[in-house]
Amino acid sequence: MCRLISIAVLLLAFAGAPAFANDALEPQVRDIERLGVVAHWTESNARIQALSPQLDALSPEQRHRVEFVRLRSLGIAGSESEAIEGLAELLRQDMPAALRIRVYTTAISLAANVEDWPQAFTWLEEGLSYLPEAPEESARLLGVASYLHTFVGESGKARELALRGFEQVEAGDDPRALCFAVGDVALAEEYARNFREAEDWRRRQIEACTRAGDPIFIASGKAGVGKMAVVQGRPAEALDWAGQAIADFDAGGYIAGAWGAKLIVAESLIESNRELDRAEALLSEALRYYRNQNAELAVAETENLLARLAERRGDLAASLSHLRQAMSATEAAERDARERQLAYLQVQFDTGMKEQRIALLEAEKELASLQVTATQRRQWLLAAGMGGLLLAAILLTVLLRRSFRERRRYRWLSEHDGLTRLYNYQQVRRLGEAAFAQARRSGRPFTAIVADIDLFKQVNDRHGHAAGDEALRSLGAWISETIGGQGIAGRSGGDEFTILLEADAAEAGTLLQRLHERIEPITVFGQTFRFDISSGICQAGAETATLEQLVHEADQALYRAKHEGRNRVVCANDAAAAAARGAGLVVVGSGIQFGRHASERCLSEIREAEVVLCLADPFALAMIHRFRPDAVNLGVHYATGKDRRQTYREIDAAIMAEVRAGKRVCAVFYGHPGVFADVPHKVVQKARAEGIPARMEPGISAEACLYADLGIDPGRRGVQSMEATHFLVYDRQPDTAGLVLLWQVALSGDLSCTRLHAERDGLQALVDKLLRWYPPGHEVILYEAERLPIETYRADRLPLRDLPTARYEEYTTLVIPPLGELRDVRGLGSGARGEWPGSVEAREEPPLMSGASSR
Structure with missing residues (x-):
């Protein structure tokens, strides 16, 4: 969206071109300027090409105007760098102040578009100095100044500048200047998050630009109305406005504008929960376009929309992946924003220094007529100014160095585990994904190792948590020494470690043997103890599609190592282990509160299963995903207005498909899986009828x-x-x-x-x-x-x-609650009132069964 606005600001420079009626070729020059505003840029280029044999016959000013149109077309067509170089050369020529200000306006917009913020603000300061010579051009320069202040976070200053420009043209008779001024105010209100006011200004922009005959700014206004409609909860209206904007941008050859409007279309479809496939296609194409353009802010916006789309579809894993990509792009965009802010502050600083120097020069003139005392005062002021400048430079240097060190330290902390100094879980997976993909492309073996400390809780219980921390710290150091630069090692959480190697399972086993030999007793607070580790190894095969699957298989091998006696290495690729695995089904209950009610047996079944399918509340599902990211959410089969019996049949089929595929399946159901639940009983019965082991583990019910x-x-x-x-x-x-x-x-x-x-x-x-x-x-x-x-x-x-x-x-x-009294069939009385919470009295009743009174 930023590029849409930035390139569109180029059009400001062509409004109100001065009249030159003294030359026979003036009508052709005027026509080129007109086409540069109201038509596709290729048409103005064609007219320039046709005029090229007569360029020598043009006056210098006319040549400057034609060259200006050509360079502006280069910027709109996407050749910003070439256009900036040409405009810089054009600004070195002698030309009228009004034309020079229009050139500055376009040059500033293009410099901002390629994020050369120091150049943009420098040109802005130069352009402002020419306003006294051409006050009629002030509204346009104020507009571009508003635009620059918007993107350095000075939204209040941006709004003030835009409104000043609007006030200057509101009472005039220049429809094109009014069109641009209204657009500037709308942009400032939008970035100040005044959405309702921004929508009103965008509608005024459409009216003003329609009278001015400017198709690009009309399309920009329509896109702005659409964006404000969607953020205010009117996706259907936004979809219509964005569609009109796309058509107008395509007609004007403005590619960046069309992509910005397509994002609005995608967001509207997501918000209205319809045509989600179309929204996904638009967002995927837009993501490729913005990545090619290195537009990180737009990439972040697109990834966020993809995350919302995945969430709509119930694909939590995809949603999380897109959110991570969005965070990465946002970090890059924030770096760009800091560069913009730094450029702005630098220009402000330079401007302040220029004003200070001017003040000092004026003071020198006045002090020249004074005696020795005045001379000493002048010298003191000069020394103070230089000292302030030196102090500011020193402070700026110190702040920059401190910022660099802090940034490097925070980055290290974000990627490493503070206790073991190995990579953290997120960094291991990020680096591992790239290494896994590279190994698959090159055909080299790739192996995952998952290891943890045996009976780690006993280390903490017997020797204290300081001993546990020292055990983790020492093991991390031994792993780092053993691995060296051969692989990727990190702490997955608790006492579990993950190692990824571009090697086969045999080499991984040799490495673990060296690690076991490296482990030695540890002394903490005078207590000496030692520990052992168990490990699981899995080498990627042809059927291993993802790193997540590979690590999961290694994790399952670790569980087998624990069950087989600990202090050993188990390879998931062993034929014996593979043969031992067989199809089976266990249905477990998550309880009403998974964090409190899930039994150790339930958690063990979830960890050890090859396939985990869940029908639980979002909180329980999120907790299960923390240690089984591959768990399948059966809740996606539900839909508003859908017959629940059909949903139950689909869930039944999903579970039995995995069981019949020969896998060890764990199906997790909310509460107790056998209470008011039809599917758990049916799948257990079906599996048993087909000769497949199946059982149900109870859970805490409502x-x-x-x-x-x-x-x-x-x-x-x-x-x-x-x-x-x-x-x-x-x-x-x-x-x-x-x-x-x-x-x-x-x-x-x-x-x-x-x-x-x-x-x-x-x-x-x-x-x-x-x-x-x-x-x-x-x-x-x-x-x-x-x-x-x-x-x-x-x-x-x-x-x-x-x-x-x-x-x-x-x-x-x-x-x-009960009503009335119990009837005593023994004939010993009229009855006794049973005990009920809150009753006034509770009389003793006969026991219902042997031992009932003890409860």
């Missing part, structure tokens, strides 16, 4: 959380637990003397299996049926388990009659 949170013992009165729609549709009668739980109450009456929200009619039907057994004022509870440690569970108490107007989530559970 019902278990309910008993704990509400303080309910189901053994006191008994429990009826039913799905709400099942209870509503079938002839089911509640046991009012006991506890009744109705699950998924928000979906009551939904037989289409497509609804994900509560509807009043279904809830009212449920209340009407319950009123057969319970009074309208009977207190019930709407319960929701807490999904995060920072949350609290929901237990809203309300009368039965108020259920249709309550707030619901898809997972809200209706708890109906």
Whole structure:
């Protein structure tokens, strides 16, 4: 978008060209100037070519005007460097002040476009000095000055300059000058993030530039309206404006402008969640274009849009990858921004010094008439000025050196682990991706090693955390010594290390043997201890598609080394290990809060499986991805308005496809996988029917959380637990003397299996049926388990009659406390009231089973 604005500013220089009517060739020169504004640049170039045999007949000023048009066309066509050289030579010629200011305007824009900020600000200061000779050109130079201040972060100054330029042309009769001035104000408002004001100015720009007949600035205005519409949440309107802008830019031959408008189209499609394939195609093409142009800010914007697109599709891994690319491009763009700011400050500094020197010269004239005292004062002032200049230079040098050192230190810290001084996880993967790709291209072997310290927790428990840190630090040093420059080594996290080598598995085994020999006892605070390490090796084969897959296989080999007794090396490529692996299915429950409820068995199954498929909440899925980045999200099969039965069939098919492919599969389901869940039971049954080992590991369910949170013992009165729609549709009668739980109450009456929200009619039907057994004022509870440690569970108490107007989530559970008294079938009395949380009294009841009273 920056390049769109920067090149478009070139058009400012052609508004209001002076009239020259004393030469027979003047009409042709004027026509060339006109075409340079209203037509494709190739047309003005064609006219210049046609006029070239008569160039000697033109006056010097006319030749300067024609050359100006030619150089400006070079800039629009993308040959900025050649155009800048030509404009610098043109500025050395003698020409009228008005024409010179227009040349400065174009030269400044092109210098900014190629990010030569010192030259841009230098030319700006030179151009401003000519304004007293040609005040009618001040609005255009103020416009380009506003543009430069926008891109050094001086948004307030940029807005002030743009408004001054607008005020100077608003009352005039030059439509083209008004067109440009309105565009300058719109740009300043946009970068000040005043989006509504910027949109209003962009609409005024379209009107003004339409009257002026300038197609490029009309297109720029349309693109600006589209961009403001999308950031204000109107993607459909933005899509229409951006489409018009693309057509206008293409007609004018303005390539950079068209690409900027295409980004707006892509963002609008993403925000409106439609034609996502088209958005992806546009963004991929734009990314290639901006990378070729080295436009890092535009690359960052494009990568961010690709990340949002991947997130829309549920592809979290792709989204994270694009966000990383966007961060990298943003860092480069920030470096460019710092260079712009430094150039601006340097020019400001130089300007201040010039003003100071002028003041000193004036003081010298006045002091020349004074006696010795005045002379001494003048010398003192000169010394003070030079001292200030020297001090400023010293401070600037110190700050720059400190900034360089800090930047180098922060970069090192961002890439290395502070304890072991090896690469951190992110840097190992970044360098490893490049090395893996290079090895694949060259046909050389590539091997991954994953190693960790055996029983590291015992080292911390027995000898203290200082000993654990020293063990990690020593192991990191030994790994660094052993590897040398042969590979990439880093700490993956905790006591785990990753080593990547451009070598085969045998060479990796030899290297690990040297490492084992290097390990020696460690002494910390007078305590001497030693430790062993276990390692997994995997050499990339033809079926290894990614580095992630290779490291995962090495990680699985490490787990086998642990299970086989520790202090050993296991190679994932061994035929025996490969033969030992067979197809199997285990279904595990993540619990309601994965971080608290996931059992060690559940975590072990997730780590050791070849394929992990998850149907869990986003928080649990993110935690699983931390140690199993290859985990597949089954939630992508859900869609608004889609029949959930079809979704269940698709999830069933996805799991069984991996099982039938001969892989060890772990399917992770929210809560308890066997409670109110159809798919887990079905896939276990299917696998067993096909002779494939399959089992289910329990998890903590919402019902278990309910008993704990509400303080309910189901053994006191008994429990009826039913799905709400099942209870509503079938002839089911509640046991009012006991506890009744109705699950998924928000979906009551939904037989289409497509609804994900509560509807009043279904809830009212449920209340009407319950009123057969319970009074309208009977207190019930709407319960929701807490999904995060920072949350609290929901237990809203309300009368039965108020259920249709309550707030619901898809997972809200209706708890109906007991009503009335238990009937004593022994005939020993009228009955006893069972104990219920919050009751006034609790009488002893007979035990329901042997040992029940001990609970």
